Amino acid sequence: MISNNLQVAFNGLKASKMRAALTMLGIIIGVAAVIMMIAIGQGAQAQISRQITGMGANLLVVFPGAGTGAVRGAGGNVNTLTWEDGLAVAELDQVTRVAPELSTNATLSFANQTWTTQVIGTTPEMTLLKDWPPATGLFFTPDDVQTSAPVAVLGQTAADNLFPPGQDPVGAQIRINKLAFTVVGVLTPKGAALSGQDQDNIVYIPVTTAQKRLLGVKYVRLLNVQATSPESMAFVQTSIENLLHERHRLGAQAANDFTVRNMTSLLEMAESTTAIMTLLLASVAAVSLLVGGIGIMNIMLVSVTERTKEIGLRMAVGATERHIRNQFLTEALVLCLTGGILGIGLGYGGAKIISALAGWPTAVSLGSVLLATGFSAGIGIFFGYYPAKKAAALDPITALRFEN
């Protein structure tokens, strides 16, 4: 009976191909929109998650100054934080490691190639904290930090722009702001951040080298602090605040001249904001799907009226109300599901095109495909039911007499 139903439904649809196609278009566009919106939203979320893990897990960042607004050096004194502060923080309970950062823009040169990029003074903890090992060579060592050695680890982009293809940068002599450095490693490529910034356009050198040779300062720009677990972050934050308050010899009433930020929770907030955005986008798309569904209902109603005589005849030769109802319900369902499947294809293609053109990451998930399929089937049943019921309720005699 099911195969008969399908057969009858297909025949019914074949009888008015153009109309079926146009009706389906509403569903196709609706489903494609849902798939694309979810793909874009989930792509953004995935990117943020990647960024969270790329930034380092359970990360707290200590900035100089009492800034409450901007992230970096927000007002006040920017040189209150030292590497020694970092070493003291590293001794605290439930702190896994601390990596300082002192960054500056500098011009690199090799042979007659030059390249301007961000040079960050740090310690070997950085590679562990970010879980970002070198692809070739090694990261510099604690000894290099002790001795303020002129060594550098290049990001992939910096390496690509400085060295001709095929040449191994490891061991090469380069200049950073005219000072000679030895390249000891090249980091694995990390790709673009969500902001579009190239994370591989970077150079790491020992923090002491940056302080003494490059900038001639004694402070650091920030401290990355990794806690042992998400649960310990609040405790670590308080410990850092107490410790630095004391180390900086601030009075009991005085405000902190530094700020501790929980980066993970910041990004998690961004992630949940994106989730809400995704939901919003998908809801708007779902509205267009709903409109498509109303189109289905409209066409089914027209179809029932047009085929009144056919319905009467089918009843005369033995179709029950259920047969008629199922026939039209199947037709609506076939319309919606076919439209749904085409829409999934279109949405998938659209998502791929968007990510290719805009460089925006997209992810078509099985979940969104199932959702769209289920939704279009639901729409078929919901909007097909009333017309089908109407067809089934026809009186065979009146229906047979109907002339159009």
Added chain:
Amino acid sequence: MSGNPTIELENIKKIYPMGTSGVTALAGIDLTVETGEMVAIMGSSGSGKSTLLNLLGCLDRPTTGNYRLTGENVSAMTKTQLAAIRNREIGFVFQGFNLLGKMTALHNVELPLIYTGAGKSEMARRAAEALGWVGLTRFSHHLPNQLSGGQQQRVAIARALVNNPTLILADEPTGALDSRTSLEIMAVIQRLHRERGITIVIVTHEPEIAGYCQRLIRLKDGCIISDQPVNRPGDALADLARYPAAGEVNSL
């Protein structure tokens, strides 16, 4: 099959609700049609012929009275049960053929089989057999608009007989056809009656058509005013052979 008559009507009344009193379409019909009879019903317009035929066809239920079809009381049945009875026991032939325009002749004939739950191959086999019986095997894959009126009505007859019904009801089956084609159709219906033993009830306003039946019932104002055997019923096939050949082509 038991000795039950095909049709037994007992004081059948049909009153259509309309205004305060309603319209009485049938005002107490008693009628028995034995198995294998071929009956014509005549009467002026509005006399209740179609109403009676619809009741006989289980498309409608009487307001009061009992209807037994081959001994089964169908006046007490639900709509779903009536649909099954129509499917199994009754075939319809309409004045306007009522073929589905987008379907081939074969698929039109298959239509009742869809609702018996027959398999695909069995459906095709039985429909082809029925089409063959009315002499249209060659036209199986034609659409109705590619067939002449007579051919279309023969497809409709094939559809009516495909489920081997006990009763075939025809409402003005020749009303839309020229006289030669009418003869052809009557020849097919007479064969149906003679070779297959199917009980046949035909509503017509043409006395010539009634002349091919065995029994003639006249209705007036919802009552049977006469019920008589037809004197020496005609043989449509024999009359067709004598029919002037001039009208063979292009007659409307």
